[in-house]
Amino acid sequence: MRRVVRMALLCLGCGLCSLLYAFSQLALSLEQEAARWQEDAAFPVRRQLSGGGGGWKAVAGSAAGRREQAVVPPERCENVSISYWNSYWMLPSDVCGMNCFWEAARRYTSQKKRPAEKMHLAVVACGERLEETITMLQSAIIFSIKRLQFHIFAEDQLHSDFQRILDGLAYQEKFNYTLYPITFPTENAAEWKKLFKPCASQRLFLPMILKEVDSLLYVDTDILFLRPVDDIWSFLKKFNTTQIAAMAPEHEEPRIGWYNRFARHPYYGKTGINSGVMLMNMTRIRRKYFKNDMTTARLRWEEILMPLLKKYKLNITWGDQDLLNIMFFHNPESLFIFPCQWNYRPDHCIYGSNCQQAEKEGIFILHGNRGVYHDDKQPTFRAVYDAIRNYSFGDDLIHAFLLPLELELQKTQHTYCGRIYKVFIKQLTKSIRGIYDRTAKGS
Ligand SMILES: *[C@@H]1O[C@H](CO)[C@@H](O)[C@H](O)[C@H]1NC(C)=O
Numbered sequence: 001m002r003r004v005v006r007m008a009l010l011c012l013g014c015g016l017c018s019l020l021y022a023f024s025q026l027a028l029s030l031e032q033e034a035a036r037w038q039e040d041a042a043f044p045v046r047r048q049l050s051g052g053g054g055g056w057k058a059v060a061g062s063a064a065g066r067r068e069q070a071v072v073p074p075e076r077c078e079n080v081s082i083s084y085w086n087s088y089w090m091l092p093s094d095v096c097g098m099n100c101f102w103e104a105a106r107r108y109t110s111q112k113k114r115p116a117e118k119m120h121l122a123v124v125a126c127g128e129r130l131e132e133t134i135t136m137l138q139s140a141i142i143f144s145i146k147r148l149q150f151h152i153f154a155e156d157q158l159h160s161d162f163q164r165i166l167d168g169l170a171y172q173e174k175f176n177y178t179l180y181p182i183t184f185p186t187e188n189a190a191e192w193k194k195l196f197k198p199c200a201s202q203r204l205f206l207p208m209i210l211k212e213v214d215s216l217l218y219v220d221t222d223i224l225f226l227r228p229v230d231d232i233w234s235f236l237k238k239f240n241t242t243q244i245a246a247m248a249p250e251h252e253e254p255r256i257g258w259y260n261r262f263a264r265h266p267y268y269g270k271t272g273i274n275s276g277v278m279l280m281n282m283t284r285i286r287r288k289y290f291k292n293d294m295t296t297a298r299l300r301w302e303e304i305l306m307p308l309l310k311k312y313k314l315n316i317t318w319g320d321q322d323l324l325n326i327m328f329f330h331n332p333e334s335l336f337i338f339p340c341q342w343n344y345r346p347d348h349c350i351y352g353s354n355c356q357q358a359e360k361e362g363i364f365i366l367h368g369n370r371g372v373y374h375d376d377k378q379p380t381f382r383a384v385y386d387a388i389r390n391y392s393f394g395d396d397l398i399h400a401f402l403l404p405l406e407l408e409l410q411k412t413q414h415t416y417c418g419r420i421y422k423v424f425i426k427q428l429t430k431s432i433r434g435i436y437d438r439t440a441k442g443s
């Protein structure tokens with residue numbers, strides 16, 4: 001008799017197990033189907049976009065239309081977390097499918113894991129740099145994916161203009177900003193202000209001013225992003241344990257390099273580094289003790305700046321960038337070098353093209369130093385600047401931006417930089433394609 005009972009219990013157990021297995025399989029297949037559905041919805045647009053370079057025009061017109069008909073992607077459960085007071089069988093049937101229980105549970109944990117990481121971007125704007133800075137910020141907003149937090153250091157008289165323009169921009173959900181006055185350590189404030197251009201040395205103090213910020217991308221005002229900020233931001237994760245900052249070389253070609261021919265102070269590597277685009281893990285900068293040529297003791301970032309300025313004051317030409325070169329000369333293991341296409345300057349093309357990576361993959365970040373956005377010496381650089389400045393959010397990126405820009409660039413082919421004008425729109429074209437892809441996916 002006991003044996004029969006035991007057998008019956010065993011059978012019941014097995015039955016229950018297989019029932020559970022069947023349910024989980026069903027849930028899995030529904031999930032996969034949902035994923036496939038999402039891909040299909042995005043597919044038509046993507047296929048058109050990849051249909052050869054000539055297909056741009058056709059695509060532009062249809063992309064907007066597609067967006068309207070795009071089926072609601074199966075993200076019904078995104079906002080629904082299952083708990084005891086709204087268990088899944090009590091939810092309306094159009095909110096959740098069979099797999100909602102699993103889906104919602106998974107989404108809930110993944111949401112909890114990442115509290116929407118923001119990318120921090122800092123810029124220092126003085127004098128006549130308002131329009132240029134706004135154009136730079138605009139390029140960051142157009143192409144970026146994750147949310148941006150701008151830290152804008154500006155002279156007091158510029159604050160109200162910044163506020164008015166930034167509050168009037170579209171896409172408020174993509175960025176947030178804070179305005180700061182220009183500040184220097186009280187001792188020697190005058191000396192710091194004089195260095196190089198007014199306010200340029202402000203950025204050396206960012207690790208101490210923005211104490212709460214872990215990582216930061218600092219850019220000059222004359223920078224234009226031609227691809228999402230997300231992509232340069234992702235270098236932070238590639239730092240090895242000793243690296244604290246990332247920059248591009250000052251020159252690719254030593255024969256026209258400045259530091260190796262003229263500098264009267266130490267500098268990083270063969271040709272020095274350019275500080276116009278500087279990615280920093282400021283947590284690490286604040287923690288590090290730096291080797292130096294002033295004392296045998298290692299010094300912290302905030303301790304090293306003043307002695308460095310005092311020692312090299314008479315020998316430096318490019319201000320804060322020279323000081324950074326001296327620092328990383330003594331601490332080369334702390335620097336991550338990214339290729340020239342992340343900081344592409346007139347030097348890379350005015351004497352002939354010498355940034356090979358850009359020729360292959362296009363320019364990622366354009367740096368119009370020497371004022372080339374505002375005079376007629378390098379019309380290729382100026383055309384890109386004008387196009388981004390002229391662009392209003394919401395306009396069709398292909399018809400109202402890319403195609404007119406290409407026409408302008410073609411007119412510059414009499415210059416060295418204009419000869420390789422395709423390099424200026426190669427990545428831009430890909431970035432715009434990425435935007436259309438993301439819109440089609442409904443994210
Ligand atoms: C989720 O909630 C947000 C606001 O909290 C809302 O804008 C969005 O439409 C909701 N998404 C879905 C799929 O219901």
Ligand SMILES: *[C@@H]1O[C@H](CO)[C@@H](O)[C@H](O)[C@H]1NC(C)=O
Nearest residue numbers: 118149150175176177178179
């Ligand atoms: C925007 O920035 C301000 C100042 O840094 C901060 O107080 C505020 O919480 C931020 N807003 C959002 C939505 O992140």
Ligand SMILES: *[C@@H]1O[C@H](CO)[C@@H](O)[C@H](O)[C@H]1NC(C)=O
Nearest residue numbers: 214215236237281282283284
């Ligand atoms: C910066 O460095 C700190 C300390 O090593 C690390 O905890 C943090 O995750 C780094 N930040 C990023 C964005 O990688």
Ligand SMILES: *[C@@H]1O[C@H](CO)[C@@H](O)[C@H](O)[C@H]1NC(C)=O
Nearest residue numbers: 263264265266311312314315
């Ligand atoms: C500054 O430059 C002069 C002339 O080249 C040189 O003799 C001197 O050692 C330099 N000073 C420092 C601190 O390197």
Ligand SMILES: *[C@@H]1O[C@H](CO)[C@@H](O)[C@H](O)[C@H]1NC(C)=O
Nearest residue numbers: 240241242243332333334335
């Ligand atoms: C990190 O990379 C730098 C530059 O390539 C190198 O000099 C340094 O030794 C590396 N650090 C470690 C711990 O591998």
Ligand SMILES: *[C@@H]1O[C@H](CO)[C@@H](O)[C@H](O)[C@H]1NC(C)=O
Nearest residue numbers: 383384386387390404405408
């Ligand atoms: C930008 O707009 C100005 C007039 O506001 C126009 O003259 C110029 O051609 C435009 N540039 C581009 C590249 O669209």
